[in-house]
Amino acid sequence: MTSAQRGHEVRQRLLDAAAELIAERGWAAVSTRAVAERAGLASGLVHYHFASVQALLSQAALAVMHRVAAETGPLLAGVGDRSELAEALAASLDAYSGTDPVSVLFVETYLAATRDPELRTGVAEVIVQFRAVLATRLAELGVVEPESTAAVLGAAMDGLVLQRALDPKLSADAVRPVIRRTLVTTGRQEEDGR
Amino acid sequence: MTSAQRGHEVRQRLLDAAAELIAERGWAAVSTRAVAERAGLASGLVHYHFASVQALLSQAALAVMHRVAAETGPLLAGVGDRSELAEALAASLDAYSGTDPVSVLFVETYLAATRDPELRTGVAEVIVQFRAVLATRLAELGVVEPESTAAVLGAAMDGLVLQRALDPKLSADAVRPVIRRTLVTTGRQEEDGR
Amino acid sequence: MTSAQRGHEVRQRLLDAAAELIAERGWAAVSTRAVAERAGLASGLVHYHFASVQALLSQAALAVMHRVAAETGPLLAGVGDRSELAEALAASLDAYSGTDPVSVLFVETYLAATRDPELRTGVAEVIVQFRAVLATRLAELGVVEPESTAAVLGAAMDGLVLQRALDPKLSADAVRPVIRRTLVTTGRQEEDGR
Amino acid sequence: MTSAQRGHEVRQRLLDAAAELIAERGWAAVSTRAVAERAGLASGLVHYHFASVQALLSQAALAVMHRVAAETGPLLAGVGDRSELAEALAASLDAYSGTDPVSVLFVETYLAATRDPELRTGVAEVIVQFRAVLATRLAELGVVEPESTAAVLGAAMDGLVLQRALDPKLSADAVRPVIRRTLVTTGRQEEDGR
DNA sequence: CATGAATGAGTTTTCATTCAT
DNA sequence: CATGAATGAAAACTCATTCAT
Numbered sequence A, B, C, D: 001m002t003s004a005q006r007g008h009e010v011r012q013r014l015l016d017a018a019a020e021l022i023a024e025r026g027w028a029a030v031s032t033r034a035v036a037e038r039a040g041l042a043s044g045l046v047h048y049h050f051a052s053v054q055a056l057l058s059q060a061a062l063a064v065m066h067r068v069a070a071e072t073g074p075l076l077a078g079v080g081d082r083s084e085l086a087e088a089l090a091a092s093l094d095a096y097s098g099t100d101p102v103s104v105l106f107v108e109t110y111l112a113a114t115r116d117p118e119l120r121t122g123v124a125e126v127i128v129q130f131r132a133v134l135a136t137r138l139a140e141l142g143v144v145e146p147e148s149t150a151a152v153l154g155a156a157m158d159g160l161v162l163q164r165a166l167d168p169k170l171s172a173d174a175v176r177p178v179i180r181r182t183l184v185t186t187g188r189q190e191e192d193g194r
Numbered sequence E: 001c002a003t004g005a006a007t008g009a010g011t012t013t014t015c016a017t018t019c020a021t
Numbered sequence F: 001c002a003t004g005a006a007t008g009a010a011a012a013c014t015c016a017t018t019c020a021t
Helices: A002-025 A032-039 A045-049 A053-077 A082-095 A101-114 A117-140 A146-164 A172-182 B002-025 B032-039 B044-049 B053-077 B082-095 B101-114 B117-140 B146-164 B172-182 C002-025 C032-039 C044-049 C053-077 C082-095 C101-114 C117-140 C146-164 C172-182 D002-025 D032-039 D045-049 D053-077 D082-095 D101-114 D117-140 D146-164 D172-182
Strands: none
Touching (some): A002 A101, A032 A045, A045 A053, A053 A117, A082 A172, A101 B146, A146 B146, A146 B172, B002 B032, B002 B044, B002 B053, B082 B146, B101 B117, B101 B146, C002 C032, C002 C044, C032 C053, C082 C146, C082 C172, C101 D146, C117 C146, C146 D146, C172 D146, D032 D045, D032 D053, D053 D117, D117 D146, D146 D172
């Protein structure tokens, strides 16, 4: 039906516009009018398709996050050994500079989730998804404690992205060797501990 | 002059109230009214002492960040070896749970700095300060590439704090061993790479 | 659409209220609240229909000025000779006493135009329109230098209106003979100069 | 006494600053803080020396107007005949362009006087003073109806200044011949009327 | 399904005025 | 005489949400 199709397309345009604006202006500064204008739609449509601005923002943010998470699997699948994995992780810092739309949207959403239980659940799911994918790959490459390592590496990537926005010197070259040290294989990982 | 003293005290109360509210409500949701009310002061005082809400928030946030940064030095000085250092870093995750005022304020400020060049400069200074303190300690403990390691560890701590707000399972116990692996000493750090 | 019709009517009521208040309180003292209250409308409507208070005031003032300018043509068309023209101009001083809404609005708008380039353009158009109408009539009556004369007479009328507000003695009777002297016909206008 | 002298000087600096700001920003937009800042004085001083902002503005404006009025006498005294008078009046349009501080201050004050009875009285005095000086000179030069003529010429000058701000084409050259026509001497002024 | 006018509470900011020192 | 901190009432403007059409 043309009617239903249109409805779906309108919804999608609103979600896309909202995601853009979250990154540009910040979560709390996104207004219904701005979203409608960016989407080229009538202002009344936002509340026609979404219960509230918060609902629109949450759905828009989670949609982007899930999309990014889904892209991670194939990306890690192409990695042959631990060295290539460290390289891939470091390289992703160049893609997500901290000021790009995706990076900003992630952090904005983390913070918004701090204050919205429902969103918190959604974001937690995305994080778990990311971590599972990474942990699986780590296990396949023989890295010790793949679960914890994946958790810490995932969080570290977010932190690096966050600080990169303020400090461009946090380059892939600086990060690569440190990441590599965390990718220790069974039986040898404690030899230099103490 | 009592007049000037009072002025200074009022200024401080506004800064304290603003810092609290940044953590509670988020940077963009802090209003002059809320700050004045929290500080128990007349609403007009905010703009008497500060040029704008943004100026108040920036100063309040940076004051807290500098205070926390200043506490890091003594804390690291009490650490005897790499193992204790890993323990101290992991333990700080219990202090900064991701939902506590200081943690949230840090992330809120990182994001705000993305959109305010002046604040960006101030935040960058704090990050550099943190990193220098940590790098110095790492060097003293013989850790390789102390600068890069400090940078990555600092960023990772922020990322861990960020995700901890959404996932309490990211415990000190899970983090400690991974951190320890990054604290490699000279001559042996690459033996298990590859 | 009734919706659009209502919108137009509301807009008009805001414009009318604004024009009244410019005259009563002065350009800079017209507030959104006062306009909405005078128009009997909700306060939010001002900024729904107009981008800013300045925009509302400018549009309101120019609408009145254009209306007055449009009335001048027919008025001058009914004048038979120079004597009647002088009489008509002098008589208009009784209509525009300097304290009536239209007079005050004109002067307020002149001043506001000094500080607003866009308004300046609009006001200049009105002045040109006035002058053209008067110059045409002067030319038809054989008055020398119709353009300059119209310009000076138009400006003089504004000045007289301005001072009449402060000095009611500036009556039509006092003004009439002086105006008449400016309405000189070809070939003889310089005979008593020197 | 140094104390009294200082007080007088401070008063004068406030008046000067206020006059500047009336022209720059408009009567209603002059704030005590702005005046104090412009004068380089503490903000509390305004209300120490003046009962209210309105009182300060009125006194400041009238002081300037009286100063300008006082300069007119000597200026007209140097005029030898009607032609030179017309030239002097036309030339003053170049001095008072309509956007210069003095011109704007005059019009601002006229308008403010519309709404302040006390100020109205003061401004009326200045106008009467201007008119008397001009009328005396006109009488000496044999111009008919010197009182009315002076009144109309004075008002016309204000109107010309007012419109000059919006229309630079209202030049001295365009105005001169029209003014000259109003300066008719006894017995011949009606010969070309009709 | 869609529109856009309307509402009223909320925001930041400015300010004249007062007053303790 | 002078200071500048403090107050509280405005001001302009924004906005989520509702609703008649």
